[in-house]
Amino acid sequence: MSAERTFVIVGGGLAGAKAAETLREEGFDGAVVLLAAEHEPPYERPPLSKGYLLGHDERSKAFVHPEQWYADHDIELRLGARVETLEPAEHRVRIAGGDTLTYDRLLLATGSEPRRLDVPGSDLDDVRYLRELPDADRLLDVLEPGHRVAVVGGGWIGLEVAAAARTHGAEVTLLELADLPLQGVLGNEVARVFAGLHRDHGVDLRLGAQVREIVGADGRVVAVVTTDGDEIMADTVVVGIGVRPAVDLAVAAGLDLDDGVVVDAALRTSAPDVYAAGDIASIDHPLLGTRLRVEHWANALDGGPAAARSMLGQDVSYDRLPYFFTDQYDLGMEYIGHAPPGSYDEVVLRGDVDARAFHAFWVRDRRVRAGMHVNLWDDGIAPVEELVRSGRSVDAERLADPEIALSDV
Template sequence: MTKHDAYAIVGAGLGGAKAAQTLREQGFTGPVVLIGEEHERPYERPPLSKGYLSGKDEREKIYVHDAGWYAEHDVDLRLNTRVIALDPGAHQLTFADGSTLGYAKLLLTTGSSPRPLTVPGAELDGVLYLRRVQHSDRLKEAFRPGARIVVIGAGWIGLETAAAAREAGAAVTVLESAELPLLRVLGREVAQVFADLHLRHGVDLQPSVQVAEISGAAGTVDGVLLADGTRIDADTVIVGVGITPNVGLAAAAGLAVDNGIVTDEYLRTSAPDVYAAGDVANAFHPFLDRHIRVEHWANALNQPQTAARAMLGQDASYDRLPYFFTDQYELGMEYTGYVEPDGYGQVVFRGDPATGEFIAFWLAGGRVLAGMNVNVWDVTKPIQELIRSRALVDPARLADPKVPLEALVEG
């Protein structure tokens, strides 16, 4: 290739792989270089806390493409490769071995990393995080009947790993600083649903606590100490206290960074010919009329495809509504929309949460901002349409299962 004709993608996860695929599907015949630090070819992360972790899915199912896809589509896949510098002016990447790569267009899909626990003992063997497939493999080994598992953080990762551990027969304690799991994400009304779910399945859920120290002997974890002096015995501690976007490369290169790499609706960063997508991108959303950074699978799947089309000069902007899903025990759910913490006025339930089958709607000013369907399927599209319509809804009709969701779009 010549010095500056490559379309380079830094970050070889789901987002990077889908961007490379889109470039080829859209007819781009020039060099495509996909660069990743891991030794595994691109794979999806949700199975690491869901089907793969529970043993329901084989390892091969986690990968985005078959092993031969990259060579077959002339994608230069460079694994075990770390980019240490980006020079936007020179359109050049520098690798850890000192070599360089010039690019015509660059997409950053560098993702995010688990936020580390900063208490004494956090470095002990047996204190685990979940971000890579090797982490999931380690957890699978730890989840066995009678094992004492302590989960710090009752977010999605914490609750999904807790469910997998309980289903494997382990004794599970979940520690959370807030009053309820997922309180900031879902609000009190729906957060209680997840608290009740885990309590029914025998999880020792301890809210409103602070971890003071991880204890251990001979370098291996054996317990967790709380600020009030309580000690909880543990064979394994799982830390799920959030993630941070991997913005180091972009920040060092002078790109605008604010809770992620700042982009416009076309996923363009502040540097010419440099784009960003996925967990790392704080992108302007034209429907929501604000910048948002979304850390879920659907965003990593779809946003890089839009970025790839924008890199090719197409009029492609990203305005999909945020979407995520979870499976815990017998509960399966999908969430569509976007709500700021405390940014809603009321929650309306269609169906009774006690039955395990319902839809929850978050409203502000009489309009639906988001909907979450629990064990109720094939309703994502009408929920999306209802949100996009910005229709004023009657809460009584919204709660009535006899009223089709489609009928509410008309107000």
């Protein structure tokens, strides 16, 4: 009977919280223990660079549930509980401080951690990363008119931080090693849209720029110096150069890894009764036919519940398509599918790119591998998802014609 079983969830983010919620919704009445290394109840990360950092949303809106919700649903939430070792053969975890827990089934949902900038001066107090809620708190304290912010990295986090900083009136310089922000993610055609967006809102884009050092005085940031010798005066530096999956536990436990923790379509790892979801899960994707690890919000939102159902013995085949969204100034975007560099033949644009109201499709062999819409909210992302999922052959000219419904291309 489930009342005699203990399910342990390691990781206090969205995936872990949604897994715990799903276990109760599906009728599991055994013990559920959620081990969160942070001292905050589980929260969603998009508000950190979007609504909360912009000042539009209250801090509390980031939390998946109020803290009392966990007690009300008989979920043992342990905050500040950092798991030091996972011992699959013994079905046991050891927590910092000496406590141990045995489990019947365990979910690893440890998320990811920021890649660190390794240059002289990168240890100064005013060099920030945006991964945890207190990081957003600290940034909000300084984002104000006249404050000089240097953002290192032109990915999603870097661009969203730049947009939030400009919205608060701060002066922003963004340094990106590539020729365009988001170049590797979106390709040149769409990346130019985001470059123009930020320039139009007063961001000083320094492209092809690599940081050589961060100069400080009296322990405070003064400037960022590039390898070309350019000196950018700054009061705060925000580093957004990517993340790495937090797989140290999995490595020490001997789990199979391939970029992240290897799981099958049911989110089962190589160790009996151990599952993985969210940023760390390298999934054998049944629809895309490839192994895939996704770091975006929707993967945690959907992957946690899928893992919970799999832990309960249900038939699970996790085939959700990668999905992400962004809000920057007056631009809102949704993207779905999987089109890494080199996986597509052409990018088909549909609509008014100059007005930033368009679709983009990444196409290979007449099949849409991924698609996005920018500021086209009437139909949203659903018809784009249908195109990707269907795998049907499309005509590029019809796909580019906004007078033809996407269902008819």
